[in-house]
Amino acid sequence: EAGVTQFPSHSVIEKGQTVTLRCDPISGHDNLYWYRRVMGKEIKFLLHFVKESKQDESGMPNNRFLAERTGGTYSTLKVQPAELEDSGVYFCASSRTRMVNEQFFGPGTRLTVL
């Protein structure tokens, strides 16, 4: 069974540009989560999808971040326009059920905003 995959693994952009991160969950997992780790800080929850619906987006930092999950399969997280403080590692996780102990994580996308 393939794990959670994320693309790209690294992205370097300039302030003001747009970046789109992609996450492919494990097949059959209805629940998809985004987390972020900013340099020197802990990993923080961003949002949770159940299929294509946003179940909880209370962790999204501001309206420059837009997450979508059309069709309930893969998800994208767009940052527009990117700011310096958006730099960090963005993790995606998925789970078959809503039990938190079944979240499977991807390797993350390292975003650097210059």
Added chain:
Amino acid sequence: AQSVTQLDSHVSVSEGTPVLLRCNYSSSYSPSLFWYVQHPNKGLQLLLKYTSAATLVKGINGFEAEFKKSETSFHLTKPSAHMSDAAEYFCVVTVYGNNRLAFGKGNQVVVIP
């Protein structure tokens, strides 16, 4: 709100000696607690979990953790470190029914040959 504290961001251990990573939690309710590990260029992997059953929890790769409510702690231990244990370890807390995971800052473990 629930949170966890991990001190000692970097921990060095000699191969073959015990590993101890400390975690203290804060939660208004009965917590579920986890330890995750991240090896370089890999995703976060669940090591073990506590969900109100046995207080001594055994995980993968010889790790275990003990839930101590009186001390609000969930320390991770391993009797003998192996080179492959070099990684970053995260203590995580959540509340039943809540899908958020609240992470500690992590312990970067270096194993010295």
